[in-house]
Amino acid sequence: MASAVQNSNPTILNVADLPTRLGPAALSKAGTDRVGTLASIFPPSAYSLDCWPTGYSSSDASDEEDVTEEPIDEQEIYDLISSISDPEHPISLGALAVVSLPDIAIKPTLPEVPESVLRTVSVLITPTITHCSLATVIGLGVRVRLEQSLPPRFRVDVRIKEGSHSTAEEVNKQLADKERVAAALENGTLMGVIAKMLETCQ
Amino acid sequence: MTPAQPAQPTYQIHALSTLDPPSLERTWQTAPHPRLPIVATCSSDKTIRIYSLTNFRLLSTITGGHKRSVRTAAWKPHVEGESVLATGSFDATAGIWRRWDNYLPTSQAAELLANTDEVAEGSNEAATAAHRPTQTLDHEDDEEDEEEWRFAVLLDGHDSEVKSVAWSPSGMLLATCSRDKSIWIWEDLDDGDNNFETVAVMQEHEGDVKCVAWHPREECLVSGSYDDTIRVWREDLDDWGQVACLRGHGGTVWGVAFEGVAHGSGAGEDGEEEKVAVMRVWKEQEQVQFRALSGPRILSCSDDRSVRVWRRLPKEVDARGAGNMPSIIRPTGLDEHWEEEATLPPVHDLAVYSVAWSSRTGLIASVGADGRIVVYEERFVAKDAQAMETDASLPDEQQRPPKQPLTEWVVVAVLVGAHGIYEINHVAWAKRADRGRDTTKEEEILITTADDGSVKVWTVGK
Numbered sequence: 001m002a003s004a005v006q007n008s009n010p011t012i013l014n015v016a017d018l019p020t021r022l023g024p025a026a027l028s029k030a031g032t033d034r035v036g037t038l039a040s041i042f043p044p045s046a047y048s049l050d051c052w053p054t055g056y057s058s059s060d061a062s063d064e065e066d067v068t069e070e071p072i073d074e075q076e077i078y079d080l081i082s083s084i085s086d087p088e089h090p091i092s093l094g095a096l097a098v099v100s101l102p103d104i105a106i107k108p109t110l111p112e113v114p115e116s117v118l119r120t121v122s123v124l125i126t127p128t129i130t131h132c133s134l135a136t137v138i139g140l141g142v143r144v145r146l147e148q149s150l151p152p153r154f155r156v157d158v159r160i161k162e163g164s165h166s167t168a169e170e171v172n173k174q175l176a177d178k179e180r181v182a183a184a185l186e187n188g189t190l191m192g193v194i195a196k197m198l199e200t201c202q
Numbered sequence: 203m204t205p206a207q208p209a210q211p212t213y214q215i216h217a218l219s220t221l222d223p224p225s226l227e228r229t230w231q232t233a234p235h236p237r238l239p240i241v242a243t244c245s246s247d248k249t250i251r252i253y254s255l256t257n258f259r260l261l262s263t264i265t266g267g268h269k270r271s272v273r274t275a276a277w278k279p280h281v282e283g284e285s286v287l288a289t290g291s292f293d294a295t296a297g298i299w300r301r302w303d304n305y306l307p308t309s310q311a312a313e314l315l316a317n318t319d320e321v322a323e324g325s326n327e328a329a330t331a332a333h334r335p336t337q338t339l340d341h342e343d344d345e346e347d348e349e350e351w352r353f354a355v356l357l358d359g360h361d362s363e364v365k366s367v368a369w370s371p372s373g374m375l376l377a378t379c380s381r382d383k384s385i386w387i388w389e390d391l392d393d394g395d396n397n398f399e400t401v402a403v404m405q406e407h408e409g410d411v412k413c414v415a416w417h418p419r420e421e422c423l424v425s426g427s428y429d430d431t432i433r434v435w436r437e438d439l440d441d442w443g444q445v446a447c448l449r450g451h452g453g454t455v456w457g458v459a460f461e462g463v464a465h466g467s468g469a470g471e472d473g474e475e476e477k478v479a480v481m482r483v484w485k486e487q488e489q490v491q492f493r494a495l496s497g498p499r500i501l502s503c504s505d506d507r508s509v510r511v512w513r514r515l516p517k518e519v520d521a522r523g524a525g526n527m528p529s530i531i532r533p534t535g536l537d538e539h540w541e542e543e544a545t546l547p548p549v550h551d552l553a554v555y556s557v558a559w560s561s562r563t564g565l566i567a568s569v570g571a572d573g574r575i576v577v578y579e580e581r582f583v584a585k586d587a588q589a590m591e592t593d594a595s596l597p598d599e600q601q602r603p604p605k606q607p608l609t610e611w612v613v614v615a616v617l618v619g620a621h622g623i624y625e626i627n628h629v630a631w632a633k634r635a636d637r638g639r640d641t642t643k644e645e646e647i648l649i650t651t652a653d654d655g656s657v658k659v660w661t662v663g664k
Binding site: 109110112113116117118152153155173176177178179180182183186 | 228246270271273292362363365381410412428454505551552553571572573618619623624625653654
């Protein structure tokens, strides 16, 4: 299993084949896997298959039209968050299709103020099961990752994709609450979980 | 959403100064002192900083009291010779801090204290407290006083982050609220031992209680919550209870405030003839009476991007059966009926985090995640003739409350990007005290605080 680090396809295939059945023993290896590699071999969707291997050169991602204007584009956002590990499984959110490129959008925050440099990054996350109690933690992980990585002119809006979660509204309200997020960042236990999820990022 | 620019902006928001040096982390709130030209700021770096409003420099930093972000602070009113500050933190506690009022440069202090050799050193403070003169402060640059803030007591009771603290108008009661959905009311026993007694714990809110504010005269509290409601609380025979629940906001209520008492009578003070004339007409009608019966209004702002004004229905109207209530006197007799009087013109593109209602000018200011400062003015709508007629025919209209005030709210100033790219967390009005002020009249400043820790001071003028 240790050879997974060396991009051995069959080994990774085995790991990825059994995402929900991975025991705690496998968890310890999560941090050593190159998640990008994982995802490149097991793209969560046909769309991602197109854009993953190209990494940062997103010029061939035909769905993205304004990449020339924005130094930070959807592909880069995807790269930042797809490598986050699922809190339950040592699999990346990208590989689990919890986050996917079509569900990321960057828009001007204040459309009526053309000179404003503020941009809102919207990320819709799709929890693996509709009752996933960890949806809030995943959402928080995504928000923390983006807030720590992006320049402050970016506003981060993380939501559960409509219809994918039984208590989406509740989770969304929590994720959008700046004060709650700020307080969560000071909660040692919660941040321990988040830190573990973010270990696999770069 | 309507255009961000007001149709006829009649005021300008000018940057006066920043408070320096700033905190380098998010600043949540500022609390201007009720008497002195100083302001307390609450920072995510767990400190409270006290700045001068005469020279905008840091006077002292209170550290070591809270284990997590300081979210909120409020000065106890009606304390002479001493300043008492309540703070609330994400560490689930509220702190009480005390300091003798002696922010003076050494020379000036020496002059004022020429007759008394006693210098406040904090060692003998209890004994000298009653005899300390109330000092006039206009200048200070002494940064050596840091240790003089005395930690008095920690109010422990909430289960999670304290979001807001507020002193009652008398200074006897302190309200605190938390993510634990509760509001606590504490009585300051003022027994010299810093004892506080828990008077009430109200748990009706169904979500985090984000903010509390007191009625300007009465022991009546208003709160705003994550459950999207605003609730009004009063004491009835030793029991504090909810007397009204105001629904309407479509998101978390981030801020609430009561209308100041001074406003209303002094609205025509700047001598605008037109305004005075309208005021006269307005006064001749039932409006003043109506307002007097309604009492101070409530101002609120929300995650739904709106700013709203709420008005209590006069008791008389209740008795006549206006609204949905049957005209039966209910057992408690304390229930109040509030209704939305106005939604202010929409300007904000994102959550509105804070609103402030000037008791001097009646102007409302709002700030939020979109980085805008918006100022609104209430204008009297001149409909004299028509208004007079309907006045006479009032009895025809059954169950109609006294005529509603003929006013409208107008956006009079908008500043985009007031703190650059950063979200603005709080806005407050304060009395202007710097050297550049016009000493012939009372001027006001706006103080705003942002995510990058910066605190800015603005003048709002025509």
